[in-house]
Structure formats: C-alpha cells, structure tokens
Amino acid sequence: MIGRRGWRAPLVAVVLAGSAALAAWAPQKAGTEPLPPELEARVQALGKQIRCAVCQGMSIADSPASMARAQLDMVRTMVKEGRSDEEIKAFFVERYGEFALLKPSTEGVNRLVWVVPVLVFLFGLGFAVYYVIQHKPKAEASAAQEAASEDPYVNALRSEIDR
Amino acid sequence: MKRWGLTVGFVVLCLALLAVLAKGFGKDPHEVPFGMRGKPAPPFQLRDLTTGAPVSLEQFRGKPVVLNFWATWCGPCKQEHPVLTWAQREYGDQVVFLGLIFEDTPENARRYLAENGTPFPQLLDPNSLTAVAYGVAGVPETYFISKDGTILDKHVGPIWPDRMTAYVKALLGKGPLPTATAEAAP
Numbered sequence: 001m002i003g004r005r006g007w008r009a010p011l012v013a014v015v016l017a018g019s020a021a022l023a024a025w026a027p028q029k030a031g032t033e034p035l036p037p038e039l040e041a042r043v044q045a046l047g048k049q050i051r052c053a054v055c056q057g058m059s060i061a062d063s064p065a066s067m068a069r070a071q072l073d074m075v076r077t078m079v080k081e082g083r084s085d086e087e088i089k090a091f092f093v094e095r096y097g098e099f100a101l102l103k104p105s106t107e108g109v110n111r112l113v114w115v116v117p118v119l120v121f122l123f124g125l126g127f128a129v130y131y132v133i134q135h136k137p138k139a140e141a142s143a144a145q146e147a148a149s150e151d152p153y154v155n156a157l158r159s160e161i162d163r
Numbered sequence: 164m165k166r167w168g169l170t171v172g173f174v175v176l177c178l179a180l181l182a183v184l185a186k187g188f189g190k191d192p193h194e195v196p197f198g199m200r201g202k203p204a205p206p207f208q209l210r211d212l213t214t215g216a217p218v219s220l221e222q223f224r225g226k227p228v229v230l231n232f233w234a235t236w237c238g239p240c241k242q243e244h245p246v247l248t249w250a251q252r253e254y255g256d257q258v259v260f261l262g263l264i265f266e267d268t269p270e271n272a273r274r275y276l277a278e279n280g281t282p283f284p285q286l287l288d289p290n291s292l293t294a295v296a297y298g299v300a301g302v303p304e305t306y307f308i309s310k311d312g313t314i315l316d317k318h319v320g321p322i323w324p325d326r327m328t329a330y331v332k333a334l335l336g337k338g339p340l341p342t343a344t345a346e347a348a349p
Contacts, residue, residue, distance in 0.1 A: 029266060029290070031290070032290055053195050053299075053300035053301070054195075054300060054301050066266040066291075067266070067291075067299075067300070067301070070266065070290060070291035070292070070294060070295050071295055073290045073291070073292060073295075074292055074295040074296070077292060093198070094198050094199070094202075095197075095198050095199055095295075095296075095297075095298030096195055096196055096197075096198060096298060096300065097196030097197075097198050098196075099195060099196050
C-alpha cells in the first residue's frame with residue numbers, strides 16, 4: 001500500500017504537467033505589433049533559438065502557446081530597445097537556465113559536448129591503426145614459427161614441393 | 164596486463180555512461196529550471212484590476228512581498244484561491260500579497276473575483292512581460308520577495324497552508340526557507 005507521502009511526487013508531477021498544458025490553452029491574446037521588417041526578422045530569428053517554457057522542444061517563434069507569445073513579445077520589446085542578440089539570449093538563460101536555448105552554447109562545460117565525440121573518434125581511429133600495425137607482423141611471425149615447429153616429415157615434404 | 168587495462172577502461176566507460184543515464188533519468192523532464200532565486204526582483208509598474216491605479220514593486224520596498232501569478236482558465240489556481248485568501252487574513256499585516264493575472268482577460272478575472280472574493284490587489288500584466296521577466300513557466304506560481312527586494316524562492320503549482328506558512332516565516336526571518344517544491348503537495 002502506498003503511504004500518504006508516496007502520492008506526493010506523482011501528484012505534483014501531474015499538477016506541473018497540467019499547469020504547463022493549461023498555459024498552452026490560455027485565451028489567445030494578440031502579440032505586440034511587428035517591428036519594421038529588418039528588426040522583425042531579427043525577432044523571428046532569435047525566436048527560433050529560444051525554447052518555449054511550457055512546450056516540448058518547440059521554439060517561441062513556432063509554438064502557438066500563449067507563454068511562447070509572451071516570450072516572443074519580450075524579445076520584440078528588447079530588440080526595440082536596441083539590445084544585442086547576446087543580451088537577449090542571456091536574459092532568457094538567466095531566468096530559465098541553458099534550457100532556454102534550443103542550441104546549447106559552446107562555452108564552458110558545454111564545450112565538452114562538441115569536443116568529446118571528436119576526441120573519442122580520434123582515440124578510436126588511433127587504436128585501430130595501432131591494432132593493425134601491432135598484429136600484422138605478429139601474424140606473419142607466428143605463421144613462420146608454426147611452419148618451423150611442425151613435424152620434420154612435413155618440413156621435408158614442403159621443401160620437396162618448393163623445389 | 165594489457166587485457167586488464169582494456170577491461171578497466173571498458174568498466175570506466177560503462178560507469179561514465181551509467182552516470183550520465185542516472186543523471187538524465189533522475190530529472191523531471193517537465194521541470195523548467197529557475198534562475199532568479201537570490202536575484203533582485205525585476206521592478207514593475209502595473210495597473211490595479213479594480214481601481215486602475217498604478218502599482219509598483221518599489222512602493223513596497225521595506226516589506227516582504229508574496230507575488231502570485233494566476234489565471235481563471237487554470238484549475239490549480241482556483242484550487243489555491245482559498246489558501247491565498249486565508250494567508251492574506253493570517254499574514255496580511257506583516258507581508259504584502261499581490262496577484263498578477265497571467266494571459267487572461269480583465270473581464271474573466273473580475274467575474275471570478277466577484278464570485279470568489281478579492282483578498283488582495285490584483286494587477287494586470289499586458290502581454291505578460293512581467294511574468295516573463297520573473298521567469299514564470301506556467302501558473303500558478305508564487306514568488307517570495309524579501310523586504311530588500313530579493314527573490315528568495317518561488318513555489319510552482321497550487322500552494323498549501325503549511326507551505327505558505329513556512330515561506331512567510333522565512334520572509335520574516337523566523338524560519339528556514341522550505342526545501343524542494345516537489346514536497347509541497349499534501
């Protein structure tokens with residue numbers, strides 16, 4: 001039987017998932033007015049890089065959720081204020097962590113994600129080359145050794161054939 | 164000796180992979196990280212739903228603030244409404260309670276509050292810019308802001324009396340900050 005406390009984690013998980021789902025069903029509000037084309041293009045490009053806080057892996061530019069619209073409105077406001085792309089992304093990372101970026105940055109520990117696969121590949125390649133180099137002469141040597149250690153009758157037969 | 168080295172290397176690699184998997188499986192994929200803990204609460208100036216008067220966070224400097232983001236379309240928000248009403252009655256003389264209406268119409272909010280009571284000022288947040296500035300990732304969410312304007316923590320999901328009491332005590336310096344939100348539900 002599950003104790004009273006045992007129900008807490010599943011209940012909270014259901015409430016959190018429900019809250020996120022509900023945020024997607026909020027009454028649709030119109031977004032802020034689009035900016036002039038060149039600035040709006042920046043807004044949309046940034047929106048493609050920022051993750052919607054209540055969606056499953058969707059950008060704020062692509063998600064129909066009201067939360068995404070609110071986040072995109074914030075991007076538009078910041079672009080209008082003359083903030084740089086880096087400042088805007090940092091604003092979202094400060095609030096939602098690296099989770100806010102659909103493509104993780106390549107700085108700090110995150111660099112490992114990009115570097116480690118290359119290192120592992122190079123290590124594997126190096127190991128393969130080493131293995132081939134090490135085993136090829138050994139194989140020839142062992143064949144020669146095997147031939148030499150055989151029965152004298154076989155050796156004599158071989159020399160007859162080779163003649 | 165060489166074979167031992169290979170075995171140890173393989174075991175280390177497997178352990179590293181297991182550690183990565185354990186870290187991934189131990190994490191709630193729905194949980195959105197919260198980076199505003201311990202940071203200054205973003206200032207705002209919003210309109211009161213009832214009076215239309217401007218209300219800013221700055222005017223409450225020197226007093227702890229409990230900021231609740233909610234909406235009428237959100238079931239858990241309705242669930243916690245009686246708790247907030249109770250909390251205002253219990254602690255309203257020591258802490259400022261404010262409601263922020265998230266992604267909802269003023270008419271919906273007025274209708275709901277007329278039926279269920281308006282325990283404390285409710286603010287309109289056009290385009291939810293204040294909600295985004297606070298790092299809101301769904302409603303209800305309740306923020307606890309110290310008297311010097313620092314966000315001590317936020318509670319995600321409907322809040323219960325024991326949790327509210329613990330947070331208010333922490334705000335008033337009479338108790339520790341409650342631990343992980345995941346233990347909040349009864």
